Amino acid sequence: MWKWLHPYAKGEATYRLLGAWLPWLSGLAALLMTVGLVWGLFYAPPDYQQGDSYRIIFIHVPAAMFSMGAYTGMAIAALIALVWQIRTAEWAIAAIAPVGAVLTFVALFTGAVWGKPMWGTWWEWDARLTSELILLFLYIGVLALYYAFNDARTGAKAAAILSLVGVVNVPIIHFSVYWWNSLHQGATITKFEKPSMPPEMLIPLLICIAGFLFLTAALVTQRLRNEILKQELHRPWAQQQLGVEVNHGV
Amino acid sequence: MSVVLEAQQLTSVRAGRTLFSDLSWQLAAGEILHIEGPNGAGKSTLLRIVAGLLQPLEGNVLLFGQPQREDPEHWQRQTLFIGHKPAVKAELTALENLYFQSRLDGVQLDDPWQLLETVGLLGLEDIPAQQLSAGQQRRIALARLFYSQAKLWILDEPFTALDTRGIDLLHQRFAEHLEHGGALLLTSHQPLTWSGERLQRLRIEAADE
């Protein structure tokens, strides 16, 4: 049944397929991000409580959402890599992790920036921010493990195991951190949640979310293409692609 | 003569280097396959693939016609692998190491003292292995060969650190194993002094850089 997927286990077919998607993904990303951000940052009405400083949510919320989404994607790639021994999936882990890590960092940074005008401090142990911080460490761990080995395949498999261990823990960590936060009644910066959002704010937010989705997808696709090329450099199709003859022994 | 071990189109790439590709060979009962080649060429990798510690990039290994992937446990019960490192616990004495090792091999040692004597360790049995010489530690590891009933022996550099007496002892034991229909796969940089017929050689060269 899955025979049609078999060519994509190797590099070349996937490279070409991703190459076909990439312009669409990038185009949509650019379009949606521009529309969403311009609308949200300049045209949406100010919040009656937080004034203009709430506008950071147009970046913070999608970044946080996809930081977790990317981790899930990475874990799925890890599962495929381990169970079916598919090399493209191994490379996908390395492609997704840095993008996810950057998204997490953006979420943290924008969360901190949001906090400053509200609470006067650059950092509060808010449930979401704490959870994002831990997620950042999980991403860095996966990357560190991936590149710690001499043999790339061994590193990829180790990172895959770690991603799966992480993905099981992420909901547990999330739950425990939120619970801890409620226990200690810490400051909640991110109380600005969906229920009370009027459509003038909701729509640009949704557009930004869609924009981040395509941005993440485009970045991951580009990174995966690069990784495929790098790993398959010894094969003729890759050398042709680069228009370069690679000398053995380099 | 029954084929004990068969390799089909084995290909292995490690750390970006292709060690061997499309390698096929057979090993029958009563035969030795001696894998030779320069250091780092891939001899140990081949052995480890056959033992089941490593997966080849492509290809299959079959024991008595059955692929390794299908029933690894069955494979493991029939195979004895001794790698580069002797797997001797430094803190335990020779006797304790033998005791645990034989249990792990599923063997009840009736007379451990006899075994110690055979491998030339009688009198050293109460000393923690870390205080023994490299050759003596290797003898503890090789003692497994003297009680093993596994059909296929896979040995990586078994003669390391052994003196001539030790080497002769091993040769004798190999001969007995082959008489009983066993098969042997080994690497060694030293040339094997062995009477020709049942010996096959396989040479793995480093790829031209």
Added chain:
Amino acid sequence: MNNASTWQLISCIMRRDLAVALRRRSDIINPLLFVVIVVTLFPLAVGPGPDILGRIATGVIWVAALLSALLGSERLFRDDFLDGSLEQLVLLPAPLPALALGKIIVHWLLSGLPLVILAPLCALLLKLPMDAWGVLMLTLLVGTPMLSAMTAVGAALTVSLGRGGALLSLLLLPLFIPLLIFAAAAVESTLVGTSAYGQVLLLAGLMLLTLTLAPLAVAAAIRVSVN
């Protein structure tokens, strides 16, 4: 033909691990001493007033336990890797996760269980009110197996790397966080007067989940490291 049963192999590995570990007493004692020393540092750092100390006691003891677990993690697989026993472990005709669980249990007996016994001493030094001591020991009893299991996962992943120490901390500490949160909260509840029952039960649940899943991850990681 190796006819040993799975149980025989597991028990043999466990007995061997125990025998080896008992010959290396310092490997067992040092992590415990570490906890006591860390505990001693806090009164020196924040002053000996019972209010502050009592407040932070649980947190300090648990964090010290986590750090000590990291320190003692090499013991699990490093020696086996270096002397070739780890590859022999992979080749045993028994399910590798079961063998891994056996090793984890032995590790816990020599690292987690002594900590439970050491806890009252630490509680005394940090002026934790005595009515919380029982719950502290209970959280350690239930939580340290989890600690051993997760440390085993990290240790198995990094055993073939030369200088895995700092990497191991990076990998494991985020995963320890739920354990830390619930264990500390359980003791806090007791101090405040509410029941810790719910949190302890939650900890027990997490522990069982970990002991079920971790051996699978450890087995996969060992196979990768032996590569």
